[in-house]
Amino acid sequence: MISVVILGSGNVATHLFKAFNKADGIVINQWYSRNINAIASYKNDTEVIDDLSLIKDADAYILAVSDDAISELSSQLPFENRLVMHTSGSVNIYDIDKKHKRGVFYPLQTLSKDADIDFAQVPICVETIDKKCYPIIKDLAVAIGSPTKRVNSDQRRVLHLAAVFVNNFTNQLYRIGHEVTESEGAEFDLLKPLIMETAKKVQDLSPFKAQTGPAMRNDKKTIRKHLKLLENQHHKDIYELLTTSIQHTHGRKKL
Template structure:
């Protein structure tokens, strides 16, 4: 059995606790957060603390905190030579204080506190300095049903950057689409099957092959009509930027 201490009280920490707490192969022995109120709802399921001096010994300490907090928190841990990992896609492995055995346990997924997550659909990107530590992290991922991928720092950082494009930026485009439909009382829900089909298509086709629409076709009349419909200057800029990007990718003349 792998004993784990979780540090942090955000979305990733909450979902990791729920997943790890369900398995018989892991034991979450403690959960730390500097604001204990954030994790107070779990006090009947796990020992919660807000004092680092009370940390118990464990096989693994998971820092599920903001990137800016990793260096400071890891240096404050009152022990050395134990396996400490962070869950960030962008932070360096070496942000963890060198007094520890260091690693990265990066779940490549979007986490919202109220949304359910099936970790079978959450690939875990693993980075470690020692092979024994890598296997501990791989076995931990296995206990919650996650697929794993051994990555280096550069690969993890570009995966995180790409994730911002496919998730954060895409979600902002959904928000803009929601504003556009609301402006004329149209139903955003009518777009949801299209959203699902778009995501489904890239499971089998490359994004290049999956591209459709007026920008790829260089349908100038439609492009001009769309720009005329847009009232928000920022929305026009985004439309022009993405249209230009698609046309550059597919060798079409710009509008």
């Protein structure tokens, strides 16, 4: 049985709590948050605290907090030489105070409190300085059904950067598509099968080979029609930027 203490009350902390709480082989000793009201509803499931001096012994301490808080919080922990992990995609493992055994437990997935997550579909990027700590970190991931991948801090940083492109930026493009369809009363839902097929396609093809559309074909007539349809200058700028990027990638002549 692996004992853990979770620190933080955001999206990642909440999903990890739910996953660990259901998993065989894991016991949650405590859940800490500076704002205890944020986790008070879970007090019947585990002990919730807002005072670091009350923190209990555990096999692993998981800092599921904002990137800027990791270094300071790790230095404030009233113990040393125990396994302390953060869950960030962009923070170096060495940002954790050196008095601890340092590790990273980074779920490479978009996590929102109100959305259910199947951790079998969430790869956990694992990093540790002390090799003896690796089995504990891996066992935590295995217990919640997640595949693991050992990565270093540089690899994790570029994975996080790439995740911003494929998730956050893509979602903003969905929002723009929603605004465009709303402008003429068209149904955005009609695009959802296309969204699913696009995501499905890159499971088997590289993004380079999967690219289609007017920019890929260098269909200047259609591109100009699209630009004329767009009334929002911000949307025009994004359309032109992405069209140029596709043309550059595939060696097409620019407008």
